[in-house]
Amino acid sequence: MLKKNNTSHFLGILFLLFVLSDFISKAGAFYYNSLIHTSQITKGLFQLFAVGFIVKNNHFKDRFLYVGIGLLLLFHCLGLLFLDSEFSFLNNLKSNVHIINWYLFVFLLILAFRSYERTVKFDFSKTIYFLRLCFVGYFYANLIAAITGFLIDFELFSSYPYSDRFGFNGLMRNVTHASYIVIIYIIYFYYQYKQSATKRNLFHLLSALCFVFLLATKATILFLLLFFAFIVYKKNKLFFAGLLLIMGITPFILKDFLLNQLLPKYFAPLAEVYENQGMLPMLTSLRSEQFTELFLPYVSENWGFANYLFGGFDNSLRKIEFELVDLWLTFGLLGILLYLFIFFKYAFPIVWIKKHSLVLLLFFIVFLAGSFFSSVPVITVFFVFYLLSSERLLSNILANT
Numbered sequence: 001m002l003k004k005n006n007t008s009h010f011l012g013i014l015f016l017l018f019v020l021s022d023f024i025s026k027a028g029a030f031y032y033n034s035l036i037h038t039s040q041i042t043k044g045l046f047q048l049f050a051v052g053f054i055v056k057n058n059h060f061k062d063r064f065l066y067v068g069i070g071l072l073l074l075f076h077c078l079g080l081l082f083l084d085s086e087f088s089f090l091n092n093l094k095s096n097v098h099i100i101n102w103y104l105f106v107f108l109l110i111l112a113f114r115s116y117e118r119t120v121k122f123d124f125s126k127t128i129y130f131l132r133l134c135f136v137g138y139f140y141a142n143l144i145a146a147i148t149g150f151l152i153d154f155e156l157f158s159s160y161p162y163s164d165r166f167g168f169n170g171l172m173r174n175v176t177h178a179s180y181i182v183i184i185y186i187i188y189f190y191y192q193y194k195q196s197a198t199k200r201n202l203f204h205l206l207s208a209l210c211f212v213f214l215l216a217t218k219a220t221i222l223f224l225l226l227f228f229a230f231i232v233y234k235k236n237k238l239f240f241a242g243l244l245l246i247m248g249i250t251p252f253i254l255k256d257f258l259l260n261q262l263l264p265k266y267f268a269p270l271a272e273v274y275e276n277q278g279m280l281p282m283l284t285s286l287r288s289e290q291f292t293e294l295f296l297p298y299v300s301e302n303w304g305f306a307n308y309l310f311g312g313f314d315n316s317l318r319k320i321e322f323e324l325v326d327l328w329l330t331f332g333l334l335g336i337l338l339y340l341f342i343f344f345k346y347a348f349p350i351v352w353i354k355k356h357s358l359v360l361l362l363f364f365i366v367f368l369a370g371s372f373f374s375s376v377p378v379i380t381v382f383f384v385f386y387l388l389s390s391e392r393l394l395s396n397i398l399a400n401t
């Protein structure tokens with residue numbers, strides 16, 4: 001049994017190692033060198049050790065997760081087996097391994113933590129305190145980097161390097177993932193402020209809200225509007241109804257100004273998409289085009305009845321960026337039901353989500369946008385948010401220490 005003093009900083013250090021490796025890989029991609037593989041190597045090594053640790057400390061309580069992961073892998077294999085593809089089953093399985101790994105990472109993380117919680121003695125208060133410091137510190141490191149990028153136009157901290165498009169994501173590697181991470185921090189800081197209305201917690205919340213304007217993605221702006229509507233709803237339901245009416249009619253009243261003046265001036269790439277493809281492709285960042293031009297033809301040509309149940313894709317089609325469609329491709333209709341059941345039953349329980357109802361707004365955006373369940377950086381931040389705010393989990397750890 002490990003000593004408490006040797007393990008109280010472990011989770012925080014592991015979190016920092018994950019997010020630092022992401023930034024190093026971002027820098028590697030920016031400067032075109034081998035550091036781009038840092039994140040992949042770091043998380044790959046973690047997964048190898050985590051699998052060994054889970055196998056060694058397996059527990060009957062986790063049997064549903066073991067069976068669930070096994071069934072998801074089986075569904076994917078069946079989907080490839082029935083897929084009408086020019087590539088062989090083994091080639092398709094080999095090429096899809098990293099995508100399957102992304103989707104299953106969340107369950108590996110949960111199993112690793114449960115094994116760690118049961119087998120390693122750690123000082124609860126020190127562990128949570130240090131993990132919270134690392135979690136909040138990572139936010140401010142990103143915020144400072146994003147502000148620096150904005151002030152001196154430093155491309156490394158830009159969401160779109162070597163592009164005129166506005167947006168700064170700091171140390172975070174991918175702008176889509178950065179959107180979810182900023183939203184998670186807004187939710188976390190909101191509930192921190194709700195629990196303790198101090199000036200410090202208010203500053204944290206306002207800082208996270210300000211990050212939205214530096215990132216300037218549709219997902220974060222939409223969440224910001226929904227967040228303010230949520231606050232109004234909590235304060236005054238009658239005023240909330242009026243606000244919904246205003247939010248509903250304003251885009252129609254200001255349509256000409258928004259599309260013909262504001263959009264071309266500040267969001268030129270979006271304006272170009274609007275002019276060439278129309279409103280829906282612009283709002284969905286061309287995902288609707290990918291759905292109709294890539295997914296539907298692929299399904300009609302390559303899928304049989306079994307694929308609708310178990311999914312199946314090869315090198316000719318990787319992702320559509322609609323969350324449910326990508327889950328469908330990967331695991332099929334049966335897999336979607338199983339995946340979401342495991343996620344909301346055994347990974348992040350509905351009881352916890354009900355107590356943090358803003359998380360529902362996050363998932364509303366997730367199912368519009370995609371790349372949440374398959375993002376290791378986002379899942380890592382979301383998992384730490386869960387650890388820092390789960391009363392049931394914290395009480396269980398206290399009881400075991």
